[in-house]
Amino acid sequence: MNFKNSIRAGLFLTAAMIAGPVAALELKETPGLDPSLPPVAERVPSEPLIVDLEATGRTVGKHGGKIDTLIGRAKDVRLINVWGYARLVGYNEKLDLVPDILENVEVEDGRIFTLHTREGHKWSDGHPFGAEDLRYYFEDVVSNEELTPSGLPPFLMVNGKGPNFEVLDETTVRFTWDDPNPLFLPELAKSRPPFIYRPAHYLKQFHDKYGDADFIAKEAEKVKARSWAPLHNKKDDMYNAQNVDIPSLQPWVRKRDDSDLRFVLERNPYYHRVDSTGQQLPYVDEVIMTVADGKLIPAKAQAGESNLQARNLSFSDITVLKKGEKQNDYVTALWSNSKGSEISILPNLTVKDPVWRELLRDTRFRHALSVAIDRNLLNRVLFFGLGTPGNDTVLASSPLYKAELTTKWADYDPDKANALLDEIGLTERNGKGIRLMPDGRPLEIIVETSGEEQVQDDALELVKEMWKEVGVALFAKPSQRDNMRERAITGDLVMSVWTGFENGIPTSEMPPDDFAPVRGDAFSWHKWGDYYETQGEGGEKPDWAPAERLMELYKSWLVSKTPEERTKIWEEMLQIHADETIHIGLVSGVRQPVVVKGLENVPLEGIYGWDPGAHFGIHRMDEFYFKN
Structure with missing residues (x-):
């Protein structure tokens, strides 16, 4: 099945959805809406997204009420644009990637993407939504050096080149790359998507290409913006929910700016579902x-x-x-x-200290630390036995799951740990029974914590006793995440504790960027990730065989054409992580x-x-x- 057919099949699956011809559906008015609004038939697209709730095990509901929820800080109001999850394409509960805001997507050769918006779809203020809003984003926002000085974002670049963008008609646009771009659609489905559409009718008034210069100058002065570009960027707020004037396509919209302690998000009367x-x-x-x-x-x-x-x-x-x-x-x-794991211990493979670097990159050392941990005990003490002891890897609900990925080098075996440490040559000990490193220093590992999760500190206390049994001293060092990132950048961070891989339920269609050294914010290999992100201007080129292979595989994924290719790549990357114990995961699920x-x-x-x-x-x- 090619992806064109796959995404169409997914559309049918996501809501089991079309319940007879749309024309035969009798649309009903929503009680309590402003009576001056147009009737519902004029508010929704001519082909709205129709969901058959009963087919997905849910019940047809009724309108009304207010959901009260609590947030820990004012900026979390932006979560309304996460939870609403109106996306051009999005994941359903089976992790199929399916059209949502879009009526359809056609993909040819993995490199030509034709996006069809819904005829009659409108923004929350009633203005039409369509091809012009996607054009405005591409041509007037990300292709404008003053608004986007860094240039096109990575998901729009393939082998250093951006796409050819075309408007085919009022509801259709096409992105064409010279080579496949498997990053494109998954990026659109993210919790924080790139919003490759913008309300052109609203933002044009702040753009020097379209707006009145006097009006722009006055508006810039109001918000103390130096010029039209920072003013436009301030008004262009699709995610943070700070600009109450910008139209939205989400189910609920912030329209009031009367409090920074209590935020009221109102229904979008033009929502497409x-x-x-x-x-x-x-x-x-x-x-x-x-x-x-x-x-x-x-x-x-x-x-x-x-x-x-x-x-x-x-x-x-x-x-x-x-x-x-x-x-x-x-x-x-x-x-x-x-x-991938609730708690993961992360050796820093690009640590500055040459002795630590050699030791942490020795596979036997990481294996020894891993098998010296009684994960079953951790699970019982910390999680009442309700978690799954094992590695930091994909979970059973991922189609890429294999049982051995969870268990390899994760069974408690202190004898094996001692044997591996002896094999490395760490046989000498001090008077406290702690092994000595090759340069004579005691084998004392400082594991830095952010102080944000008490369970991480509790886990380290238990691991400390287990590692002590094999001659390794652990010292937990409370810190803050910004300090930890700074120490990773300088190379002073030896080891840290964090949550595991953010996405433990990937499919082959999702980019494997957490599993390759392509991000500079990763505590396990900052310098390699920085090298990739800065295109060689910073950091260090990977010089460790498993990391080099992970990079080769990641780059192969970026030019892959079929789900079969991508599955094969994912499987090898996951196997490398299991074989090498790059992260020392503790308990998942x-x-x-x-x-x-x-x-x-x-x-x-x-x-x-x-x-x-x-x-x-x-x-x-x-x-x-x-x-x-």
Whole structure:
């Protein structure tokens, strides 16, 4: 099946969706909307996205109500654009990539992408949405040196070249690259997508190519912008939800700027999705996001102050949350965390110290540290035995999963650990029983922590005792993430603890950038990632065979044409990680509590993660509703 057919088949699968001809669907008005708005038939696209809820195990809902939720800081209001999850293309719950805002996508030879918008689709202010909005983004925003001095973003570049962009008609555009670009569609589905469309009718007034110079000067003065470009960038706010004037395509839109502690997000009356009975989504009228001290959010959720809460809740809160269910009339759903590991110990393979560098790159050393850890004990003590002990790798819900990836070099075997350390030559010990490094220093590993997750500190305390049994001393060093990143940059970071791979449920169609040294913010190999990101101007070129092979595979993925090619590449990359124990993962599949009060269609079992998933997004928050 080529991708053109695959994405069309996925469209049918995502909502089991088309329930008879669209023309036969009787659209229903939403109660409580401004009566001056046009009728619903003029607000939704001529071919809206029709979802058959019953086919996906959900129930048809009804309009009304307000979802109260708590956020730990004002800037988290931007999560409304994550949770709403209106994307040009997005993932369904089977992790198929399917059209959403777009009516259809055609892909030819992996390099020609024809995007069809929906005829009659409108922005939240009622202005038409279509090809002009995609053209404006490409030609007037990312191709404008004053607005985007860094040039086209990486997902629009293939072998150093951007695409040929064409407007075919009012609802159709085409991107054509010389070579395949498998990065393009997955990028559009991210929790924070690039928004390759912009409300041209709104932003043109701030663009020097289209706007009135006097008006632009006055507006720039209001916000203390030096010129039209920073003014435009400030107004061009598709993600952060700070500009209440910019139109949106999301299910809920921020229209008020009257508080920085309580944010009211109102339904978008022009939203493009409807249910099979003709009701326009979203079902819920408003989402209210209230700022609270992050440490108090679990107690507030237990007191029934939130209708939908996962943010600022963790596994350790489950017991308390369960106790409050009956009294405050809510349910604590337990979703599976989609990270490759809840806790991962990360050796820094580009550490500056030459002795540490040689030791950390010795596969036997990483294997020894891994098999010296009793993960079953960690799972029982920290997670009541509910997690899965094992490596930092893909989870069972990923189509790329193989059981051996989880267990290889992850079984507790202190005898094997001792034998490996002896084989390396670390046989001498000091008076405390700690082995000596080749230069005579005691083998004392400083593992730096961000101080953000108590469970990481608790895990290190247990690992400390286990490593001590094989002659390795561990010292946990509390720090902050910015300091840790700075020490990774300088090469002073030896080892750190962090969460595992962000995406533990990848498909072959998702880019394997977490598994190759292509990002400078990775604690395991900053200098290699920096080398790739700066195109050789910074960092260091990979000089370790497994890293070199991972880079070769990643570059092969970037020019791959078929899912079969990409699957083969992914499988080898995952095998290298399992063979080399590049990350020392501890326990995966740890449950994320989700407090649900009064809402229907919220799954009791789901996946919770950033990419893919968008927290609630992949479960379609616009389909949640209040029964009463």
